[in-house]
Amino acid sequence: MLGFEDAQILDVTGPFQILEAARTKAGEPAYELELVAPEKGAFRTSCGLTLTASRGIDEMTDEELGHVHSFMVVGGQGTRRLVQDARVISFIQRASAKARRTVSICTGALLLAGAGLLDGKRVATHWAFAGTLRRDFPRIEVDDDAIYLRQGKVWTSAGVTAGMDLALALVEEDLDRETALAIARHLVMFLMRPGGQSQFSAQLAAQAVEDERIARICAHIVETPRGDLSVPSLAARANMSERTFARRFTEATGLTPAHFVERARLDEARRQLTEGALPIETVAHQAGFGQAERMRRAFLRHLGVTPNRYRERFRTAKRPIANSIAPEDRRHVS
Numbered sequence: 399m400l401g402f403e404d405a406q407i408l409d410v411t412g413p414f415q416i417l418e419a420a421r422t423k424a425g426e427p428a429y430e431l432e433l434v435a436p437e438k439g440a441f442r443t444s445c446g447l448t449l450t451a452s453r454g455i456d457e458m459t460d461e462e463l464g465h466v467h468s469f470m471v472v473g474g475q476g477t478r479r480l481v482q483d484a485r486v487i488s489f490i491q492r493a494s495a496k497a498r499r500t501v502s503i504c505t506g507a508l509l510l511a512g513a514g515l516l517d518g519k520r521v522a523t524h525w526a527f528a529g530t531l532r533r534d535f536p537r538i539e540v541d542d543d544a545i546y547l548r549q550g551k552v553w554t555s556a557g558v559t560a561g562m563d564l565a566l567a568l569v570e571e572d573l574d575r576e577t578a579l580a581i582a583r584h585l586v587m588f589l590m591r592p593g594g595q596s597q598f599s600a601q602l603a604a605q606a607v608e609d610e611r612i613a614r615i616c617a618h619i620v621e622t623p624r625g626d627l628s629v630p631s632l633a634a635r636a637n638m639s640e641r642t643f644a645r646r647f648t649e650a651t652g653l654t655p656a657h658f659v660e661r662a663r664l665d666e667a668r669r670q671l672t673e674g675a676l677p678i679e680t681v682a683h684q685a686g687f688g689q690a691e692r693m694r695r696a697f698l699r700h701l702g703v704t705p706n707r708y709r710e711r712f713r714t715a716k717r718p719i720a721n722s723i724a725p726e727d728r729r730h731v732s
Contacts, residue, residue: 400469400490400509401435401451404476407443408558409503413470413565419581420569428573429467434458436486444475455489463496468568472561473504473524481512491515494552501553501568503561510552511535519549524557562587600662603651611636612650619659623666623686627659660696663687667697671709678705 401410410433420428435441435451442448463469471490480486490513494500502510507523508531510516517537522544532540541547546555546564555564566587570578581587604616615636619627632655633643647655667685670676679690682705687693690705697705 399431399433400455400471400486400493400506401433401441401443401449402472402474402476402480402486403435403441404444404474404479405441405449405472406474406504406558407445407447407449409472409474409506409561410443410449412559412562413503416562416565416569416581416585419584420573420577422573428569428577436480436483455486458489458493460492460496463493466493466497468499468501469493469497470501470503471506471509473502473506473508473557477505477508481508487513499551499553499568501555501564503555503564504557507531507554508534510554511538515552516554519552520547521549521552521554522547522556522560523554526557600658600665603653603658603661607650609646609650611638612647615647616651616658619662620665623659623663624684625686627655627662627686629655659686661700663693664696664700667693667705668708671705681705 399410399414414431414433417429417431418427422428432453433449433451434453434455436455438451438454438457440448440450487509490509494510494513494515500510500515502521502523504524505527507516507521508527511521511531511534516535520539520541521531522541523531525542528540528542531538544556545560546553546567548567553564553568555561562585566578566582569581600616600620604613604620607613607616615632618625618635619632625631629640629644632647633640636643638646644655647653647658651658653661663686667681667687670681670685674681676684678693682688682690682693685693687696694704697703697708701708703711
């Protein structure tokens with residue numbers, strides 16, 4: 399893993415914690431981990447804590463890089479400086495060419511992009527830098543909504559803790575799902591899979607809203623997904639005209655009212671599917687979708703899986719589930 403001054407510490411420690419926890423069937427460590435940096439020794443992360451690189455990048459030979467299975471590049475404030483550093487960019491190109499797999503965490507995607515490794519690829523990065531990546535590297539397709547993505551030998555992740563989701567996916571690919579699931583449960587995480595989750599929940603979007611009246615409407619939507627959440631009803635609650643409300647809501651949240659409402663209902667449905675054992679039809683009603691088919695279409699549109707498939711993948715505990723597997727989904731369950 400390539401670290402550097404002003405790296406985001408969780409970009410380093412999150413994936414490392416997951417990879418360190420992985421064990422083979424014989425109980426041996428599955429990975430040998432090494433943290434390198436532009437210079438050997440201690441470097442300060444953006445939160446003020448210090449990490450230590452075992453080697454500097456100039457110490458690594460092509461022969462050594464040829465034995466690297468996964469080359470990982472983290473993100474953080476330091477990427478803004480390093481994307482202009484020819485020595486670091488050259489090392490990234492050299493290491494990626496030799497390694498079997500190249501991975502970026504968070505804004506580490508900016509460094510891979512600066513090295514020309516993401517051209518023509520669909521990639522993920524921290525939501526706040528998606529626009530920057532798209533603007534500065536127009537040959538890249540940036541997916542603002544993905545937790546992590548794989549394009550050939552290159553994997554990219556969204557911001558900060560999404561690097562842990564990606565690391566779990568790497569463990570699942572390299573070892574097996576059972577190992578990844580055991581690590582996820584120990585760390586109190588969901589076991590994530592490509593395309594299986596949306597990066598933004600309605601709750602996360604609501605937290606960033608500065609307009610007080612719109613923030614109150616967002617809280618109302620999240621708290622009452624089964625309520626009348628039509629634009630006329632919400633506009634009346636906000637004491638605005640429908641047109642003004644729709645414009646201000648979209649400006650404040652980045653989502654249309656209808657899109658935000660659907661996200662809030664998805665959040666509620668996801669929670670109920672993973673934490674409880676209610677039938678799909680009941681979940682659809684309680685989450686505000688009304689009909690199971692309407693909820694199913696929303697899951698496919700946003701998450702790429704059916705509610706039944708989602709429950710199978712992400713439920714947090716094994717418990718009896720009433721009518722959990724619909725006939726059309728049984729063929730998908732391994």
